[in-house]
Amino acid sequence: MRYLPLTGADRQAMLAAIGASSADDLFRDVPVAARRDAPVDLPFHAGEMEVEARFAALAARNMAAGSVPFFLGAGAYRHHVPATVDALIQRGEFLTSYTPYQPEVSQGTLQYLFEFQTQVALITGMEVANASLYDAATACAEAAAMAARVTRRKKVLLSGDLHPHYRSVAASTLQFTDIAVEALDPDPLGLEDLLGRVDSQTACVIVQNPGFFGRLKDLTALAEECHAVGALLVVAVAEPVSLGLVAPPGAMGADIVVAEGQALGNALNFGGPGLGLFATREKYLRQMPGRLVGQTVDADGRRGWVLTLSTREQHIRREKATSNICTNSGLCALAFSIHLSLLGEEGFTGLARLNHARAVTLADKLARLPGVKLLPQSFFNEFALLLPKDAAQVVDALAAKHILGGVPVSRFYPSYPELAEVLLVTATETTSEADMDAFAAALREVLQ
Amino acid sequence: MIPTLSGNQGLQIEEPLIFEQDSPGACGVDLPDAPAIDDRLGGLARQGPIGLPGLAEPTVVRHYTRLSQKNVGIDSVFYPLGSCTMKHNPRLNEKLARLPGLADIHPFQPQGTVQGALELMDTCAHWLKTLTGMPAIAMSPAAGAHGEFCGLMTIRAAVAARGETRTRILVPESAHGTNPASAAACGFTVDPIPATARGRVDLAALKAKLGPDVAALMLTNPNTCGLFEDEILEIAEAIHGAGGYFYCDGANYNAIVGRVRVADLGVDVMHINLHKTFSTPHGGGGPGAGPTVLSAALAPFAPLPAVVHDDQGFRLIEHAAQSGAMPVGRIKGYHGQFGVFVRALAYMMSMGADGLRQASSDAVLNANYLLAELSSDLSASFEGPCMHEALFDDRFLKDSGVSTLDFAKALIDEGFHPMTMYFPLVVHGALLMEPTETESKDTLDRFIATVRGLARRAQDGGAESFKAAPVFTPRRRLDETTAARTPVLRWKPPAS
Structure with a gap:
């Protein structure tokens, strides 16, 4: 067993030093009725070759996104990740370290998290950001709870253009608290009126930009309306690359920004792990969830970093903590941060322009097909289409032609028949002109 | 010792922030030019620069390599951090998690195109259920604390389904801070239980605290003192006798895997830290995964999604109406920490x-x-x-x-x-x-x-x-008081 260094002789010597007769003897506090004398009914240990073969067989039964023309988004985006990112995050000093509780031997983790916090604050247009949460969906729930603490109000309003998983996670997570969550109907046409729904009881409104159906919105008036009645505006961003081209939530008056960071530096991984980004205004700092890294000096007066403001956190404050979170998404944050460092100002804005240009090209190609209607007028790299057929059936037919042609909205909203023909389509820098043409041709066939 | 001129000390190199190494115009990627289009941004284009530094690829590689050298990990040193289970992280697991058929798949692909991924989740679930002897599992919790939250939600829902109101959770004083924090996040009040001089739960004190308003006991076993709760069967009987549930914090499950089945201890629900017991890397703070095993009584309330298997193959249940149960909803985006499942299953199969x-x-x-x-x-x-x-x-x-x-x-x-x-x-x-x-x-x-x-x-x-x-x-000892008193949480450009 390659992971176990103790030899039989070691074990005997150690048992003798302890004064125990056997390993079983060390488990003598376990009630006899609960002890098991033999291994459970599962396969015995296996070498690398056997395990690799088993996983290769599993992997072969999946259609890898990179092996076909691919157009899925809906909160998980496929971008090209530079080789440097994966090489660096696999350095053992990053990969195999714990949460940086001992700052003298964790300055590497602490410094990259400080840089990550700065990058997140810059791209969202906010003042401060934390060191990550699990994903954007759970970050939405945390934002709602934080808004309730800040405003001492109990009503949370969720836009119909917010990702359906963010909506359901926020609603489920808060169901046993005294916070009331109201989720508006899904809004593919951009018709909902949030302005008229904010009142003096509202803790926050949570909206998404670009919206789940792709639409870009100016949230300035909504922010003003929220602030006029003492509510907070929470803006979710599912595609962080959009922030390279689109006015950030901070510039529109957002009080809290939550975002999914997966799209930068991280593979799709079938949806997990994700990377929850969380940014806010400095005045709300002490109500923030999650870890924070702060700058300080060491005993010799040199600049260094530590985990700070931990009196907000569960290991100090226990049931009065701002959140129960402990483990976060540190390594995903590192991947995000390295990717963004490689991109820099020029690369990040260029990547965003490229994504938008590809999406505009694709939208024009698809909207020319008979019976296909482009729903949002403005969008970043993803848009909803209204098809003349059931979108789930179309996607299955496209998959049979080895094209992964978007996400049918019915997957999230099976009980809304009016959404059955709505399809979400995404293009990124990885989408080639040939992919688009193959998609358009196949879609034309499937719709005939 | 005479200080060095550079501030470096041999292999320890002083490394500025990326923002302090900005070389405007430098870039670490080569992207094709965007084709000319009329934008569809609806007048919402970003105004002004973001402020991200420009760095060429060698600069970035050297920066993060130097940062890594200011860290220690299990790869470099003995790391006996109690309660955190810093065991070897096999590289085979990393290799397998990067297979394109496992890393490069989207959560909303048609399910017929991800049968291998669904089988992998189902197999991982099967190993965890078999090892613990528990009949059901929720795979979606993202970490230990999230698993606690998941388990407590099922308890809350089960209590409500019985038409009862139970609002109190008993938590030993020795518990991890996440236990009371998770209970509070689920709307419960927390009632501490003292320990005995032997470092175990005081059974008499526990019994005295039981009552019709107690929803559950949260107990770490082996406990945070590193001891097996030798009266655990009596503890389980007592909490069950009072109509409450037994939540076991599985942070220390690594001590008993394969030797004790959790089901045989009377446990109703337990989260499993895959990033502790099953060797997936801690990554400087995460990501982890906290799959939560459940008794038959709590299983109907497990959050979505779930993987099921029939003659059509593997299938995800993503909506309550398809589930035939009473799920507490959804607590995490997508289908759980799939990349962590790959690594944990590779470890379990290897061992x-x-x-x-x-x-x-x-x-x-x-x-x-x-x-x-x-x-x-x-x-x-x-x-x-x-x-x-x-x-x-x-x-x-x-x-x-x-x-x-x-x-x-x-x-x-x-x-x-x-x-x-x-x-x-x-x-x-x-x-x-x-x-x-x-x-x-x-x-x-x-x-x-x-x-x-x-x-x-x-x-x-x-x-x-x-x-x-x-x-x-x-760095030598750092001044944490100043860090907290005047928080500096991001870099800002120096005033010009």
Whole structure:
């Protein structure tokens, strides 16, 4: 067993030093009725070759996104990740370290998290950001709870253009608290009126930009309306690359920004792990969830970093903590941060322009097909289409032609028949002109 | 020592922030030019620069390489951080998690195109259910605390389904901070239970606190003192007798995998930290995964999604209406920490039923070896045998002028990551050591010799050297008070 260094002789010597007769003897506090004398009914240990073969067989039964023309988004985006990112995050000093509780031997983790916090604050247009949460969906729930603490109000309003998983996670997570969550109907046409729904009881409104159906919105008036009645505006961003081209939530008056960071530096991984980004205004700092890294000096007066403001956190404050979170998404944050460092100002804005240009090209190609209607007028790299057929059936037919042609909205909203023909389509820098043409041709066939 | 001119110290290189290395115009990627289009941004284009630094690829590689060299990990040192299970992270798991057929798949692909991924989730679930003997599992919790939250939600829903109102959760004083925080997030009140002089739950005190408003007991077993709760069957019977549920915090499950089935202890629900027990890397803070096993009574309330298998193949249940149950909803985006499942399953298959059992035995053996060898020089808090971790308190430092913190910092200079300090809270100045099964006897012997030497130095009036420690690290002790009093949480451009 390659992971176990103790030899039989070691074990005997150690048992003798302890004064125990056997390993079983060390488990003598376990009630006899609960002890098991033999291994459970599962396969015995296996070498690398056997395990690799088993996983290769599993992997072969999946259609890898990179092996076909691919157009899925809906909160998980496929971008090209530079080789440097994966090489660096696999350095053992990053990969195999714990949460940086001992700052003298964790300055590497602490410094990259400080840089990550700065990058997140810059791209969202906010003042401060934390060191990550699990994903954007759970970050939405945390934002709602934080808004309730800040405003001492109990009503949370969720836009119909917010990702359906963010909506359901926020609603489920808060169901046993005294916070009331109201989720508006899904809004593919951009018709909902949030302005008229904010009142003096509202803790926050949570909206998404670009919206789940792709639409870009100016949230300035909504922010003003929220602030006029003492509510907070929470803006979710599912595609962080959009922030390279689109006015950030901070510039529109957002009080809290939550975002999914997966799209930068991280593979799709079938949806997990994700990377929850969380940014806010400095005045709300002490109500923030999650870890924070702060700058300080060491005993010799040199600049260094530590985990700070931990009196907000569960290991100090226990049931009065701002959140129960402990483990976060540190390594995903590192991947995000390295990717963004490689991109820099020029690369990040260029990547965003490229994504938008590809999406505009694709939208024009698809909207020319008979019976296909482009729903949002403005969008970043993803848009909803209204098809003349059931979108789930179309996607299955496209998959049979080895094209992964978007996400049918019915997957999230099976009980809304009016959404059955709505399809979400995404293009990124990885989408080639040939992919688009193959998609358009196949879609034309499937719709005939 | 004469300071160096550069500020560097040999292999320790001072490294500025990326923002301080900005070279406008430099870029670490080569992207094709965007084709000319009329934008569809609806007038919402970003105004003005973002402020991200420009860095070429070599600059980025050197930056993060230098940062990594200011860290220690399990790869580099013995890391006996109690309660955190810093065991070896096999690279096979990393390799497999990067197979395109596992890494490059989208959560909303048609399910017919991800049958291998769904089978992998189902297989991972099968191993965890078989090892624990529990009939059901929720795979979506993202971490231990998230698993606690998941389990407590199912309890809350089950209590409500019985038409009862139970609002109190009993939590031992020795519990992880996440336990009371998770209970509060689920709308419960928290009632602490004291420990006995033997470091176990005080059964009489527990019984006295039971009542019709108690929803559950949250108990870590083996507990945070590193001890098996030897009255666990009586504890389970008592909580069940009062109509409550038994939540087991599975943070220490690594001590008993393959030797004890959780189901045989009367547990109703337990989360499993895949990033502890099943060797997936901690990554400097995450990501982890906290799949939560459930009894038949709580299973109907498990959050979505779930993977099911029929003659059509594997299928995800994503909506309550398809589930035929009463799920508490959805607590995480998509389908859980799939990338972590890949690594954990690779580990479980590598170890097998026999290896996992041996791993628990070796983890317990290593901890008992530390306890036995160090008891004469340090002050063990409780009599052994311990399980996977050995707990000491600071009585051995009495009148030495050396604190637990000082002692830990001195260990850093000796090339070891410190043990967990000041946790659990039930002993004074705790030092909690968890060696794990992936350490050799030779490593333990060197650690033991060092700890003994340090204990003698402390007792022999060497306090001054402890107060100064560490001195051989990239930074010496950091001023945490100033960091918290005047928080600087991001870089800002210097005022021009």
